[in-house]
Amino acid sequence: MTENNLDVLVLREQLVAPNGPYAALDVVERTGSTNADLMAAAADGAADRTVLVAGEQTAGRGRRDRTWASPPGSGVYLSVLVRPSAVPQERLGSLALVAGLALVHVATETAGIEAVLKWPNDLLVGAERAKAAGVLSEAVHDGAGPGAVVGVGLNVTALPEGAEPGPGGLAPGSFAGAGAQVTDRTTITASFLRAFQEMEAVWRMNDGDLERSGVLTGYRDVCGTIGQRVRAELPDGVLTGVAVDVDIDGRLLVKLDDGTPKAISAGDIVHLRTD
Numbered sequence: 365m366t367e368n369n370l371d372v373l374v375l376r377e378q379l380v381a382p383n384g385p386y387a388a389l390d391v392v393e394r395t396g397s398t399n400a401d402l403m404a405a406a407a408d409g410a411a412d413r414t415v416l417v418a419g420e421q422t423a424g425r426g427r428r429d430r431t432w433a434s435p436p437g438s439g440v441y442l443s444v445l446v447r448p449s450a451v452p453q454e455r456l457g458s459l460a461l462v463a464g465l466a467l468v469h470v471a472t473e474t475a476g477i478e479a480v481l482k483w484p485n486d487l488l489v490g491a492e493r494a495k496a497a498g499v500l501s502e503a504v505h506d507g508a509g510p511g512a513v514v515g516v517g518l519n520v521t522a523l524p525e526g527a528e529p530g531p532g533g534l535a536p537g538s539f540a541g542a543g544a545q546v547t548d549r550t551t552i553t554a555s556f557l558r559a560f561q562e563m564e565a566v567w568r569m570n571d572g573d574l575e576r577s578g579v580l581t582g583y584r585d586v587c588g589t590i591g592q593r594v595r596a597e598l599p600d601g602v603l604t605g606v607a608v609d610v611d612i613d614g615r616l617l618v619k620l621d622d623g624t625p626k627a628i629s630a631g632d633i634v635h636l637r638t639d
Contacts, residue, residue: 371550385561387411394420398443399515406504412447440553443515448568455572456512458614460485460501461583462567463514466560467497468586474555475544480588483616494537520547575612597632
């Protein structure tokens with residue numbers, strides 16, 4: 365069965381037990397939000413490593429409750445439920461960094477395009493560093509232990525004319541717009557899910573510790589924010605400075621213009637031009 369060129373039989377054959385690492389995988393033609401659907405499924409007892417993929421989202425969401433355009437047949441929209449029982453609840457948020465690394469892998473190794481991450485997990489592609497993907501991770505509170513739903517929205521084909529810039533004026537982009545060698549959405553979906561599971565398994569074995577799992581080293585290597593002059597738009601004001609690192613908790617470390625160090629755990633980061 366194929367839904368909007370997403371071949372659920374191929375995905376299940378490659379990725380679902382006993383041939384793959386996932387417990388269950390469904391593809392739907394259209395839904396409001398894969399994250400919302402999987403959160404509801406988690407409350408009903410869905411298993412660890414359950415996946416939902418949609419051909420179209422009518423109410424796709426990004427961080428801070430922003431909308432994410434998810435037109436039919438043009439992208440990869442999916443969510444994964446993970447229940448890492450040994451990982452402390454406070455470390456579950458770092459799964460978004462794991463997903464970001466998996467997105468970079470898909471972009472560079474499968475699609476063959478240049479890609480970096482803008483902290484915390486926006487995928488920027490091509491020479492223009494247009495935003496092609498984002499991640500939304502939400503904690504699950506269903507009495508079954510620590511858990512999270514990790515959602516990904518990825519633009520594969522070119523966006524419609526007039527697509528609006530993202531937060532911070534980021535130009536909207538896509539794999540195709542960056543010259544991708546592969547734009548088959550089944551292939552891209554499978555590649556992301558394999559990379560995510562491999563990285564998540566190591567993260568899980570290390571109790572969600574970004575440093576011990578190697579996620580932090582990998583993230584630093586592909587983080588295009590480090591070294592950039594930035595503007596941090598925070599709930600309590602706006603700060604400017606130079607991003608110098610990402611710490612062991614996944615926070616962005618910024619040296620402010622007055623020399624003060626600042627660790628940022630949440631907020632909009634804008635890369636400022638220096639020319």
